Amino acid sequence: MFQSLRRKSVYVVLSVIASLLFASIAVAQDAPTSTDDLPGSGWWTGIQLQNVGSAQANVTINSYQSTAGVTPIGKSVTIAKDASATLLPQDLNLSSGFQGSAVVSSDQPLNAIVNVTNRQAAGNGIAGGLAAAQYQGVNAPATELRFPLVKRNHFGKTTTFSIQNAGSTAATATAVFKVAAGDFSFTTPLIEPGRMVIINPAAAGVPEGNGVSVGSLTVTSSQPLAGVVSEHGSEQPAVLLQSTRAFAPADGNAKAYAPIIKNEFFNRFTGLQVQNVSAGSIDVSVEYKGGGGSCAGQTFTNTKTGLAAGASHTFVHLVGQAGNTMPTGCLASATVTATGGNVVAIVNEAFIAGFLSGGGNGGRQEATTYSAFAASAATTTVKAPLYKENSFNKGTGLQIQNVGPATATNVVITFVGSGGTFVTNPQTIASGGALTIVEMFKKAAQFNGTPIPGDISGGAGVFGVTVTSDQPIVAIANESTYPFGNSPVQQDKNNYEAFNK
Known part of the structure; x- marks a missing residue:
């Protein structure tokens, strides 16, 4: 949570981490059937932190095991102004089987993206795992969270909810599911500050099946909460995962x-x-x-x-x-x-x-x-901390929507990475319309000065992106295997909401 204090914090739900070497350690089960939690094992999390402040950021990450009473695991890093840092489980000193949440504190404002996957990479994951999802770290916890979509084995898909106590004292949380079959409620055990619990529809008695289990969820507590939804199937190893953060009343x-x-x-x-x-x-x-x-x-x-x-x-x-x-x-x-x-x-x-x-x-x-x-979230500046151009068989598409009352005629996209800084010519977007930014290494004519090199690849193809506009805008970053439709790599697609500033 970004607080009005000298050090600012962002809350991150680290949904189930289990390393490849301990693949038999499966997701913790909170319900009587395995279809109600993330399936299989090999899940791990990476956090992308972007320093959007005016000076070097001194950052502390405290990772909280979901088990009550366990001492949080600390990690400190520094991030240069305008730079980003990627932290994997081993960077956070997390051991196999960890499942929990994190609080990221900094003396500079940060953007945070969380990647959740079971793919094999950097010594993590499981053979056959293809699932991947991304979501924003939560910077505005609230005592009421809203989730527009609930499923319990609806055409094979189920939603699981990770709820973190972002307050100062232990508290329970009450979940009310409104689905086609009726209203169902569940109250969690006490959640210690910083820790998380998993809530799923089965815990509240929501019936499973097509149609009857579809609806929405509201979670309330006396303490501010952060929350994330994960949508998944029951296949093992998992090949699909979808995720996004909860909505607070201000949303x-x-x-x-x-x-x-x-x-x-x-x-x-x-x-x-x-x-x-x-x-x-x-x-x-x-x-x-x-x-x-x-x-x-x-x-x-x-x-x-x-x-x-x-x-x-x-x-x-x-x-x-x-x-x-x-x-x-x-x-x-x-x-x-x-x-x-x-x-x-x-x-x-x-x-x-x-x-x-x-x-x-x-x-x-x-x-x-x-x-x-x-x-109310729309602004004339948007930042996307993680954007890829032909980087290790990954590519990103950035979809920018003009939500202002007039045509935007001065939309400028700036790419900053180890491969250099590249700035586009002004782009135009009709009111209510959208512009797709993708494969920019093939579009030299769209740049003001030096373009992204046509042979860019690997780490040089990883950028942080800033978009400025003369009309308010919002944006989504979609990541996929590359070349699109013909990649030698198999993986689920993932995306995240860009940050308005």
Whole structure:
């Protein structure tokens, strides 16, 4: 949590770390069936910290095992101004089987991204593990957290929630699941300050199965909380993971922005899950602005009326779904507007079923989740701490949405890494529309001066990115194996929300 103190803190849920050498140490089980927790073993976490302050950052990381009474494990590092540091389990002095959370304290403001995976790398992971996800570290804990999407074995997918006590005294947390089958509640044991617990739908008695288990979750406590949702299957070793942070009350707004919406675009589709965080019923409308593919320059709408307090609704972007008029092959951005209250929202992305059943991508699913942005979060500067150009068979696409009232004509993207600093010419984005930044090492003409080298690779292809604009913007960073669609590496896709400043 970034506090109004000399040292600032950010809270990080380190969801289940188990090293390759101890692959028999599985995820801790809080429910009677293995389908309700992250499947298998080999899970590990890396933290990317970006110093966005005015001087060198002196940083302390305290990692808390979820078991009560265990002394936290400390680690101190320094990070130069405008630089980033990547910390793996071994850097944090964490041993096999660790499962818990962390508090990162600094005398300079930081951005934090957490990577959770079971892939084999740097002595971690498990053979056959392909799952990967990213989420933001939490800098504003709250006594109420909202999660727009809950599943329990819904078409094989389940959500698991990691809840951290970011307060000063031990406290319980109460979880209320609102799903199609009804309302279900669960109260945790006491959670010590800094520590985390796992909550899943089974603990509250939510029935499993298609349709009946889909809904939303609200978690409350007398102490401020940080939280993360992980969506997964039951396969072992795991090949899929999706994750994003919880929403606090300050994240609720009558408008929310989703920079990436896909309607069967290169065989990918999205679901937009909108939760009513108000005390009464609301109406929701979604405006989609086509930015690429078959719908560039076009506008589409969809609506949901009478969304009950605390409940959620899914807008599915597949041809033939209720209210969806976008054509096949459409890449768009979305603006969600609530009448009568506030909302929060997330976006899930995956391959369409027909593509996989026909042998596409080897029949292997890859999925991501990101949080939509409240209108109040938009600014004219956005930072993405981790961006890759042809780096160890990984590439990043940065989707920038103009959420201002007018066309943005001075959008400048600056890439800073060990390979140098590179600045683009001003770009233009229509109001409500989006711009995709990807494979910039192939686009020399878009740079003001020296471009990113066409032969860039390896560590030189890792950058921190800053985007400035003459209109308020938000952005999502999507990471995938590279070359796109033809990579020798297999891995789940992952993404994170860029940081507004």
